[in-house]
Amino acid sequence: MTATCTFCGVVFEFWHGQGPRRLYCSPRCRYAARDAKRFLPIGSTVTAVCANCGQAFAYVSTTKRRKFCLDCRPRKEALK
Numbered sequence: 001m002t003a004t005c006t007f008c009g010v011v012f013e014f015w016h017g018q019g020p021r022r023l024y025c026s027p028r029c030r031y032a033a034r035d036a037k038r039f040l041p042i043g044s045t046v047t048a049v050c051a052n053c054g055q056a057f058a059y060v061s062t063t064k065r066r067k068f069c070l071d072c073r074p075r076k077e078a079l080k
């Protein structure tokens with residue numbers, strides 16, 4: 001059977017019975033994909049869709065992903 005690596009796009013072969021469906025061609029791609037999900041390169045501009053109003057917005061990434069646009073960002077006094 002063949003599958004396409006979710007990370008690098010390479011088509012690779014695998015044998016049935018190796019466990020759950022293979023997503024990555026190698027452990028390297030598996031770890032890289034996992035890290036890419038967890039960490040964003042700091043300083044790059046990221047676009048996201050606001051979880052509150054659904055508007056697309058752009059921001060310069062820090063270590064955390066943003067879920068809300070500037071208008072909907074929860075304010076400290078509202079959190080209590």
Ligand SMILES: [Zn+2]
Binds near residue numbers: 008025
């Ligand atoms: Zn790969």
Ligand SMILES: [Zn+2]
Binds near residue numbers: 051052055069070071
């Ligand atoms: Zn919003």
